[in-house]
Amino acid sequence: MSEPASARASDRAYAEIRALILAGEIAPGASVTEQMLAEIVGVSRTPVRDALRRLEAELYIRRSGSKRLLVADWSRDDLAEMFTLRAMLEAHAAARAAERIEPSALVELKETNARLAAELARPVPDIAVFLAENRRFHELVINAAGSPRLAGMLGKLVEQPVVRRTAARYSADELRRSEREHAELILALEARDPDWARAVMTAHIRRAFHAFSAASR
Amino acid sequence: MSEPASARASDRAYAEIRALILAGEIAPGASVTEQMLAEIVGVSRTPVRDALRRLEAELYIRRSGSKRLLVADWSRDDLAEMFTLRAMLEAHAAARAAERIEPSALVELKETNARLAAELARPVPDIAVFLAENRRFHELVINAAGSPRLAGMLGKLVEQPVVRRTAARYSADELRRSEREHAELILALEARDPDWARAVMTAHIRRAFHAFSAASR
DNA sequence: CGCGGGACTATTGTATACAAAACGACTGGC
DNA sequence: GCCAGTCGTTTTGTATACAATAGTCCCGCG
Numbered sequence: 387m388s389e390p391a392s393a394r395a396s397d398r399a400y401a402e403i404r405a406l407i408l409a410g411e412i413a414p415g416a417s418v419t420e421q422m423l424a425e426i427v428g429v430s431r432t433p434v435r436d437a438l439r440r441l442e443a444e445l446y447i448r449r450s451g452s453k454r455l456l457v458a459d460w461s462r463d464d465l466a467e468m469f470t471l472r473a474m475l476e477a478h479a480a481a482r483a484a485e486r487i488e489p490s491a492l493v494e495l496k497e498t499n500a501r502l503a504a505e506l507a508r509p510v511p512d513i514a515v516f517l518a519e520n521r522r523f524h525e526l527v528i529n530a531a532g533s534p535r536l537a538g539m540l541g542k543l544v545e546q547p548v549v550r551r552t553a554a555r556y557s558a559d560e561l562r563r564s565e566r567e568h569a570e571l572i573l574a575l576e577a578r579d580p581d582w583a584r585a586v587m588t589a590h591i592r593r594a595f596h597a598f599s600a601a602s603r
Numbered sequence: 604m605s606e607p608a609s610a611r612a613s614d615r616a617y618a619e620i621r622a623l624i625l626a627g628e629i630a631p632g633a634s635v636t637e638q639m640l641a642e643i644v645g646v647s648r649t650p651v652r653d654a655l656r657r658l659e660a661e662l663y664i665r666r667s668g669s670k671r672l673l674v675a676d677w678s679r680d681d682l683a684e685m686f687t688l689r690a691m692l693e694a695h696a697a698a699r700a701a702e703r704i705e706p707s708a709l710v711e712l713k714e715t716n717a718r719l720a721a722e723l724a725r726p727v728p729d730i731a732v733f734l735a736e737n738r739r740f741h742e743l744v745i746n747a748a749g750s751p752r753l754a755g756m757l758g759k760l761v762e763q764p765v766v767r768r769t770a771a772r773y774s775a776d777e778l779r780r781s782e783r784e785h786a787e788l789i790l791a792l793e794a795r796d797p798d799w800a801r802a803v804m805t806a807h808i809r810r811a812f813h814a815f816s817a818a819s820r
Numbered sequence: 821c822g823c824g825g826g827a828c829t830a831t832t833g834t835a836t837a838c839a840a841a842a843c844g845a846c847t848g849g850c
Numbered sequence: 851g852c853c854a855g856t857c858g859t860t861t862t863g864t865a866t867a868c869a870a871t872a873g874t875c876c877c878g879c880g
Contacts, residue, residue, distance in 0.1 A: 451872080
């Protein structure tokens with residue numbers, strides 16, 4: 387990861403608090419105060435407030451009674467909703483990408499999926515590496531869509547806990563399936579066929595959703 | 604408008620700055636400083652910064668070179684993108700609403716569209732009233748979809764300048780067409796037919812988009 | 821013993837002062 | 851005359867102090 391520990395205190399606060407929530411170290415539904423977060427991160431309340439605004443916009447945090455801060459606790463329905471929205475938006479992104487992707491981006495997609503495949507081919511694949519490459523792959527597709535608003539919306543959705551909490555439970559078979567679906571998406575993008583790309587992406591995400599549902603029942 | 608001038612300074616700042624941008628009183632692409640905004644609103648920089656975070660998340664404001672603040676200047680492509688995303692998301696909302704809308708919400712929808720129709724029937728319709736009822740109508744549909752994330756995303760998209768800047772240029776005929784489309788959507792929702800509802804909403808918004816494009820060419 | 825009111829406390833919201841960084845302009849050298 | 855480096859100014863970022871407000875707890879009264 388080796389982040390340069392961004393100079394901005396508010397960025398550090400954002401990253402750190404978000405990491406705490408994603409790692410479950412804060413406990414979903416728990417109430418937090420600006421003060422305690424400030425102490426954890428080691429900065430004053432000002433940058434923490436800044437970070438909280440962002441986290442609130444991204445639904446990692448809610449406000450109860452317009453005051454108290456609660457960390458998000460997603461219900462099964464919430465997760466289903468996220469997957470559904472993500473499927474719709476990311477399928478749209480794939481379709482747009484098919485119409486306008488640059489050759490260089492296609493190359494990068496292939497390289498990324500190759501790294502992902504290589505990891506899976508190892509005797510004991512490192513899930514974290516898989517997730518990183520997977521994330522990178524989807525990010526490339528979204529960027530290729532050339533729609534900043536879409537990218538912004540998806541940015542908030544994609545990284546949400548779902549992936550992290552569940553990927554560990556995916557079977558090796560599921561992971562290889564992902565890699566093959568990525569490969570097919572690349573074919574669709576190369577063919578510049580938006581309908582095909584949309585369909586592949588929709589199937590890819592909805593399959594992941596059901597794999598997730600089954601695994602976490 | 605008669606807003607109760609919310610107790611929170613940051614809310615006032617948010618509303619006021621947003622209004623300035625929407626009314627075009629700040630000039631798209633212009634650069635602003637926290638200080639000057641603070642003076643305009645009559646509060647300190649702190650709540651202004653708070654408001655700016657929100658406005659930034661909603662893309663009313665960008666940051667150049669990761670520092671300076673610029674008010675958004677939407678290109679034709681940006682506007683097309685907003686309409687496209689809105690059409691997709693709101694059509695989805697309509698489909699979900701068809702499956703789960705409450706009878707009471709249906710009644711409210713009818714009442715809202717009736718008020719909208721009544722306004723159009725007057726000798727000189729007040730566009731502001733039309734816009735308010737129109738907004739309310741769409742809001743009801745979105746809420747009936749029962750998907751908070753979807754509602755959040757659309758909230759940011761729907762109100763964006765498009766509506767305000769352009770509705771004044773819509774012909775009376777266009778406005779009546781909107782009312783009829785709303786009526787058809789209500790039929791689709793009553794029939795609990797998601798596909799129908801989706802199609803009507805898609806058509807409704809894409810028609811509005813093209814009316815807008817033609818009017819602002 | 822239960823209920824309401826009021827003071828206390830914890831927490832958020834706002835202002836101000838200060839630090840760091842970025843932009844711009846000026847000057848000196850080449 | 852042009853480029854680069856540096857200094858000053860402007861603007862953002864952070865800390866701290868203070869104000870307002872919501873939540874709670876306890877006491878007194880019915």
